[in-house]
Amino acid sequence: MAKAFKQQLIEAVIAKNSETASNLTVGDVDFGAVAEFSGDAGRNTKITLTAKAESQNFKGEKEFHYIRLASQDLIGAKAYEQAGSLDLENSVIVAKLNEEMVTKGYVDDEFAESELTIEKTDGDSGAKVYTVKVNDAHIKFLAGTIAVFTYSNPAPEKVALSGLEGELDGFTAPGVGG
Structure with a gap:
């Protein structure tokens, strides 16, 4: 089942921080702007997650670094x-x-x-x-x-010549005289 990309990011945070962030949800945080990042291990992206005031379990903010995938010509x-x-x-x-x-x-x-x-x-x-x-x-x-x-649009369907009537009436000459 497809998941929203924000949910996938939250799941990545939980995977790296399972003991402390296991109950983190998309609703707990505001997502900052996604920006380029030049870091170690090929990480090319950074984003800051900021806990919402109404979050029951989280406070403050944290910058996360991760690898975004190339989209060019993917399909x-x-x-x-x-x-x-x-x-x-x-x-x-x-x-x-x-x-x-x-x-x-x-x-x-x-x-x-x-x-x-x-x-x-x-x-x-x-x-x-x-x-x-x-x-x-x-x-x-x-x-x-x-x-x-x-x-x-699809090309029009071709008519098979083999299905046409083959016995023609022939040519007729115009009337002579006048």
Whole structure:
């Protein structure tokens, strides 16, 4: 089952601090801005979690360092055929991205539309091209073009010549005289 990216970060905090943070929840903290970090062990991201005043178990704040994953071309270019309109709502594109993420093995990940930028352009032969980019400061993935989806209408069905009537009436000459 897919989990929100904030929940995944909280689970990473709990995994490293199981004795003291086992009951930490997304509701206990405010999430600071995600920022680049140059640190040890390949960690490339930092975020500050600040305990909410109403938190029953936590106080103060802590900066955490972790590795965000590359999003560039993670799904790549995909082509789909669809009858009818190719002017799709962003929610349809987000659902397709999440479906492709599961196919790719990212079963815990589910993007929200607010975490993405979707650009629609015209492609060849009436196709529509949807370029999907992960926004800057995403909790789990670095910014980049994660997928390019091209939607086109299916080609019309071909008629088999073998099914046509073969006995023709022939040619007729125009009337002579006048």
